[in-house]
Amino acid sequence: MSLREFVLSDRLSYRITRHFVFWFFWGGYFTITRLLNPMPLMATGQFPNFWKTVVETFFFLFPQTFIVYPALYFVLPKFVFKQKYVLAFCWFLVFYFVALTVHAIFLLYIPWAKMAWVPKANLFLTTTTFAQKIYFAYLGSVLGSITSLALAGCFKMFKHYYLKSLRNQQLQQENSDAQLRLLMAQVQPHFMFNTLNNIYSQAQEESPKSAKMIMALSHILRYILDEGKKDWVPLENELEMVVDYLNLEKIRYDNKLDLHYSFPNVEEITIAPLLLLPLVENCFKHGASKMIRKPWINIKAELKNQTFSMKLMNGKKRTSTLAENRIGTGIENVKRRLSLLYPNTHKLEIRDEDDVFVVDLRIELNSNYSIKHTPDEQLIFGYE
Structure with missing residues (x-):
């Protein structure tokens, strides 16, 4: 086990050991400073007993956990790391008061008559009123x-x-790797789009239905090539691309597919590109394409403040494989990208039930709209 692995690992055994090491060294430092305190030496002519000092240290260390752990696992991740500093300060004050109260209770009810060797014992043995005891208890708790x-x-x-x-x-x-793979896949894009343009012109006369499919396909391809290499894209564009894909599949299935979808109108909010398409594609690949009778897909997306949610449901055969076998590379890539792009600000649930497959996605998006729009190309399938 390396030091780096010990410090950064999330394994339960390492985490427990880290906490033990922290309190051991902090408690050791606390014990030594109290053991070498000159006040007992001046009063008694000798240093305090080591084990008695360890017991005294415990009375100070244990109440500190009531502020340390709420701060580590609540205040920091929920507020400080999300730059909500005012709420973080307020919660810090709450837990600080709780920790002081716990420590004060310790100091009030310790049998000081049996622990006269503790330097603070005289304070509580000589005070007469309860108000004085509380004052000294809270004062001693700050340390x-x-x-x-x-x-x-x-x-x-x-x-x-x-x-x-x-x-x-x-x-x-x-x-960088994804962009490299994308560049390698872009074999003569001018030739490809010009060819699609020629096919579309021919199909308009002979097969209008095929022309619509070519139109939708070209929009998807252009979006993947142009927008796919960007860090962030408008959510509006991402949803439009998903609609193009749905229209393409709807034409392919004709009237055999029961497809319902609902997307919100959005402005000035961004999302990572090509994050939603694999989820939608999964509905067709593992749902509609496997059902002979009455295939159906239901997709609903909502945007509340900066929280984007999308729920995808599709029918499936009862004899379908389990979820872990159904989830392919596309879904795994989505999970990986979500963990990297939206750590602690997303939730992805996948449920494989008897007759339905459900994907529930929730992301806290960024409202910084700093994407430059380019003029629309003149050609239907123009690529520049």
Whole structure:
């Protein structure tokens, strides 16, 4: 086991060990500083007993967990990493007060008469009113809480931003590889689109239905070649491309397919390109194409604030294979891209039931609309 693997791994055994190591060293530092405190030496002429000091350290360390762990697993991931700093500060104050209260309760109800060797014992043995005891309890609770939170928070933030940097590097590498594969696949695009243009002109006279299919196919191909190599595209364009694909399949199935879809009107919001098409394609590949009688597909997309949701349902044969066998490369690529592009801001559920296959996607999208639009080409299938 390397140090890098120990620090970054999400394995449960490594995580438990990391926490143990953190509290061991922080508790050890806390114990040594209290053991070498000159005040007991000046009062008694000797240093405190080591094991008694360890017990005293426990009374300070255990309440600190009531602010450290809520901060690590709630405040940081839910608010700080999402740049919601005001809410993060408010929640921090709440948990800080909780931690101080727990520690104060410890200090109030410790049997100080049996622990006179603790430096704070005299404070609680000599105070007469309960209000004074509460005051000293809260005052004594402040010690070490912020320091332990700062140390644990630094480790958490280092891990978060380091993993984020690794994800960005991996994403850049995968995007470069994808663009290279795309360039390799672009064999004479001018020839391809000019040929489609000629076929379309011929088909308009002889087979209008085929002409419509060629039109839809050309739009999809142009979108894949032009938009597929970009980092972000307008959600509106992505949905239009999906509609072109659905219209193409609807023509192919004629009246045999029961297809219903609903997409929202969207403006000034972006999404990663070609993220939705594999999900839609999966409905046809593993659903409609496998059903002899009454194939059906239902697709509904919604956009609320910046949260985009899309639910895809398609009928299937009862004898279909299990979900893990049905999910092909396209879906796996979508999962991979979602984890890289939208970490912690997406949810993808896939359910394989007796008669229906359901895909439920939810993503928090980006509203920064900084994409430059290019003028429409003059040719129907023009490629530049």
